Every structure is written in structure tokens, then in C-alpha cells.
Amino acid sequence: MSNEAYTLAASDTAVDVGANDIDYKKALGADDGGLVDTAVEAIKGMAGKVVDKLDPLTEQYAGLFKTGLRTPVMRKPSDYDMDFEETWFPSMDGVPLEAWFIPAPSDKLLIINHPMTCNRYGFPGHLPEYKAYFGGFEVNFLPELTALHDAGYNILTYDLRNCGRSGEGNGGISGLGLLECRDVVGSVRHIAMAKWPDEFRHIEALALLNVVSGPTFIERGAENLGLDPAAAAKRLDERCRETTGFSVFDFRPQDYGHGVTIPTFVAQLRRDFLIHGEKDGQEIFDSLAAETKELLWIDQSNQRFYAYNHFGQHPERLIEWFDKHMA
DSSP: OEEEEEEEOGGGSSOOBTTTOOSHHHHTTOOTTSHHHHHHHHHHHTTTOOOTTOOHHHHHHHHHHHHOOOOOOOOOGGGGTOOOEEEEEEOTTSOEEEEEEEOOSSSOEEEEOOOTTOOSSEEETTSGGGTTSTTSOEEEOHHHHHHHHHTTOEEEEEOOTTSTTSOOOGGGOOOTTTTTHHHHHHHHTOOOTTTOGGGGTTOOOEEEESOOOHHHHHHHHHHHTTOOHHHHHHHHHHHHHHHTSOOGGGOOGGGTGGGOOSOEEEEEETTOTTTTHHHHHHHHHHHOOOSEEEEEEEOSBSOGGGGGGHHHHOOHHHHHHHHHHOO
């Protein structure tokens, strides 16, 4: 039985990205004119007032949670000298999903999913129209995919519904995972283990990066702006119910961890300034029913999207995990 936690020390990298930020606007990951500035200025102007929408931060997150963010697929595997096939398949409920299949000379297959606002390539945060989101820098998954492919793994990666080039589902409304799990099932008719365990029996190993629960974004955001986190979470929940019908409290991976029984590797940004990274990450890890599981803390930054580039720069642990647990 293995139940281990690892820390990647800050000394492992020459630059502590974002760690010394004092200005909470920068630490939140938005540049001037971005999401946080908008919220800050509006909050300053309404000091002492009670408004129906509580505060602009709530509205920003409610809008993002409602429809996500469709971004362009700007790079492709051939840019990194990988042969690949453009392919597609239906989600469990029929939404067409656009994908890349990157073949390798083995019988081992990895299915790669992406976080909200991203697509199979990454996130074009370096472009002017997206610089206001999550620190204003590009996330590129291709170096990570290259390392996994070079290690002998076939790869299937795709755009979730309402993302990248995939089809629209549910009127464009984001389910924060509650709808997107149908896409993961469709990728090889597997996943969402707590709901469809029979679909997952042939999966040998799992790796999770920066898993997060719904309420933590608004709670930490409210704290950073001097607001009541409980009141902000309650109001965001009301707004999400009003705009999508979903409760933000329904999206808690901790409530589904009992269905995860295969060997699972979790990597989490410890000092994530947008969420309660250490608390949330530890709770999610502890909820996993897997007898064999490992937790890696990423400590080089407090910027959330930094972590999505981590395994592109340091693929060794990820490859080691899959090599160990996939026959």
C-alpha cells in the first residue's frame, strides 16, 4: 500500500514565479484592466453599500462559470515533430468532440483532459484578448505531451464541449465537470468512476493536476479583497443557480473521491493565490479511495496557471508514475 506526499522544493527552480508578489492584484493573476482591477475599483466605489449582486467579483466568476471561455487551438503536435491524426468522436450524450491522436509504438494509451478555459493545446494568455485572465501568460501542453510520447505512450487529447473546436452542448452552459464528465466517458467510453464504474475497469492509472472544488475560488477571492467569503460563496451559488441551474457546492471532487480506486497521482499548486490550494488539494487527495496514491506539492509559484506548464518542464515524475503502474 502506498499513500505518499512529495514536495517539489522552491530551490529546484531558479525563479520563484509570483511568490514575492505583494500587490494582491498581481498575485491574483490579472494584469491592469483585468478581472481583479474591475472588481477592486467597483468595490472601492460601493464601500459601505449593500447591492443586489453583492460585488463585481461574484459576477465575474458567475459569468465565467456560466459559459466558460472558448479559446483558439493555436499549436499542434507537428509543431513539436510528432505525427498525429485529427480525429473526433461523440460525447456520451452525442456532442461532437474534436481530438488529436498521437500514435506511439506501444499498447499503452493516455487520455489527456484539459482545465476550464483551456483546450487540448493549452491557453493563449499571451494574446491581448486573453491577457486579463490568469496572469497573462501562455499555457502550452505540447512539451508535456512530447515528453509522454517520447516515453512510449499513445496519446488521445481533445477539446471538451464548448471549448476549442468541439461542439456546443447544453446551450453553451458550463457544467463545471457535472456535464463535461460525459465527454470523458465518450473519449473511450470510460471515466467518471463514481457514476459509471463499469466503464473504468480497464483503466490502470490516473494522474490529476490542480483539481479544485467550486466554492474555493470565490471564498479566496473574497478574502483577498476584504469581503466576507461565506457571503460571497452564498451569492455566487445563487447566481450560478440563476444562470445555469447548478449549485456551485455540487462541484466538489471531495464528494466523488470514493469512486477513485485505481493508482492515482495528484499534483497540486500549494500556494495558489486564487484558491485555498493546500487545504483543497489535501482534502481531495484524502478523499480518494485508491490504496496506491501519491501527492506532489508544486511550490515554485503562487500563480495557478503556472502549474499547468509544470510537467512540460519537469515530466520525469509523471512518466515514472505511468511507467510504474501501466503494464
